[in-house]
């Protein structure tokens with residue numbers, strides 16, 4: 284199985300696809316390209332059926348090349364094909380809620396996405412809009428409620444590590460770059476997810492990169 288990704292320092296969606304495979308120890312070959320370059324566009328153009336974006340998963344299905352693009356679609360495919368459904372909580376009600384939370388993340392939180400780009404090596408200061416404050420308040424509320432409800436089952440949002448945690452992985456990596464801390468239970472969860480071995484490996488590998496993507500350098504460096 285092949286996974287095409289962008290810069291580890293910046294590429295939030297790539298992190299999701301990569302983490303989905305790493306966290307469950309599913310073997311794959313990684314192909315990394317620098318975002319916003321001619322090489323990136325040329326590599327992705329080899330797969331016109333897909334969206335021209337990363338992550339892009341390429342699997343072999345009965346001798347045919349199967350393309351799966353979009354991070355949530357990749358999570359769902361891996362869950363069905365390789366995890367026998369273990370990527371989501373086992374309980375149907377918890378699973379429905381987990382899917383709601385994952386979908387909310389996938390289709391929302393635009394202010395966080397726009398104003399706080401993932402930039403793992405950075406320490407920067409940004410002036411947040413009211414919409415970004417609202418997004419952060421919603422994160423605090425969601426994570427606190429879920430941790431209170433599922434604490435007996437494990438340290439992640441629905442107890443055991445699940446696709447919901449994969450969906451939020453870029454968010455927990457965004458906040459420290461801008462000095463943003465959360466309410467106690469939400470912050471504890473963010474630290475737990477950042478400490479996951481696969482997250483630590485991504486972070487470590489991101490530190491080896493030197494490319495700068497200007498549009499993802501938000502705000503001002505902290506003096």
Ligand SMILES: N[C@@H](CCC(=O)N[C@@H](CS)C(=O)NCC(=O)O)C(=O)O
Pocket residue numbers: 289293294295296297318319335336337338352353354355
């Ligand atoms: N909804 C998609 C979004 C993917 C996406 O926006 N990827 C960015 C990199 S983080 C990309 O490939 N950008 C390249 C471009 O737009 O040319 C997903 O979840 O995978």
